[in-house]
Amino acid sequence: MKLVFAGTPAVAVPSLEALVQAGHQIVAVLTRPDAALGRRRVMTPSPVAQRAAEMEIPVIKADRVDPAVTEQLEACDPDVAVVVAYGALVPPGALAVPRHSWINLHFSLLPAWRGAAPVQHAVIHGDDVTGASTFRLEPGMDTGPVYGQMTEVIRADDTSGSLLERLAVSGAELLQRTLEGLENGTIAAVPQSGEVSMAPKLTIDDGRIDWKQPAAAVDRKIRGVTPEPGAWTMLHAERFKLGPVTLDNGGPALQPGQVQASGDGKAAFAGTGSGNVRLHRVQPAGRKFMPAADWLRGIGDGVVFQ
Incomplete structure (x- = not known):
């Protein structure tokens, strides 16, 4: 399928690589603008932008999906758009662009830990198991129906960093299976059920x-x-x-x-x-x-x- 991939941090890179290796056509990558890093505050592209450039994929850099970005996405004419930790909300106008909508890979077992920091909150609150979910993006915060999930045991010595590294790899496999199901019509999204918990960004x-x-x-x-x-x-x-x-x-x-x-x-x-x-x-x-x-x-x- 023709895909737009939206992601920013290193944790999103395995998903981008997996989709390319699976043979999908990534027509554009949407990522956050370059950021000042290090003591010298050197302007540096996001990890996703760097990997996309190495694979010669066109990159759109934007801190939000405004009408101008939406026009660029429309010009790409994607079958589906994939989101892995892009870092900004997608407004209704942009949600309507892909034929198969937007598919979000979220690192929790939804509806548990909706929000920007699901892995951190799972570790802090002492969860024994977490995982990843693919779901159809809606205007609400991680409220859309779920296509698939996978689980991951939280180890006694896990930091949010080590746990997220594992989830990035297994989540990429889940994302690829989800897109395969969408392509051949063997998968359907199911409304979320269970206890809702929120995972706001940590300061x-x-x-x-x-x-x-x-x-x-x-x-x-x-x-x-x-x-x-x-x-x-x-x-x-x-x-x-x-x-x-x-x-x-x-x-x-x-x-x-x-x-x-x-x-x-x-x-x-x-x-x-x-x-x-x-x-x-x-x-x-x-x-x-x-x-x-x-x-x-x-x-x-x-x-x-x-």
Whole structure:
């Protein structure tokens, strides 16, 4: 089929590649404009734009689907449009352009975790299983009828980043099966059913750790916001970043936020509302990530996270 592919981050690249390999004709890629990245704020194309350029696919860069973009899509005359984490809503006028509408690959088992950050919320809330869904796009937020789903177990050490990497690959396979079913008429969309939960985009403030929470909640929160927006706490009136921790009641009995080394100095522990977590990698303000034990050895005990 003739496809328009809308996507922006690296997690969308496996889907683009899978559709090309399956023999679909990608007539255009819609992605967000170049963004300033790094300390030098260099304007950089999105991962999807970069991969599309390598495959010599025409690229449309836009931060929203306005009438001008809709005209470009109409000129492409697509059979179907595919969305994988494009980053903006598609208005009704554009929804009507493809003959088979728009198919969205969403990284949750809809109607669970509708919204921009489904994987992060699944990890933070302690879900045992998540997955991906393909559904027909509607004006509502992830409300359209579902074509297919696949499941993925959330591992005890998963961050949202590691989980999303797996879902990007398995989700691409689901997307290809969905388009195959549409092409040969063997698939139909089914209305969503079950309990609805929302997964709004996370901000930097959402990454702050509350050390009064139970250790398991602290662990899930840190893994859920890794790598984005990142976990942090306050130390000496500066933001102090945290890598994933492990549940570990070894070491001394600590108050929430209190940090102390193990007796041999080879491990660093932080207290929570119910036991300790073991710190592994930390990033003090103005420095790079380093082993937590090395950092604590350099400043000594008596540290309390705020």
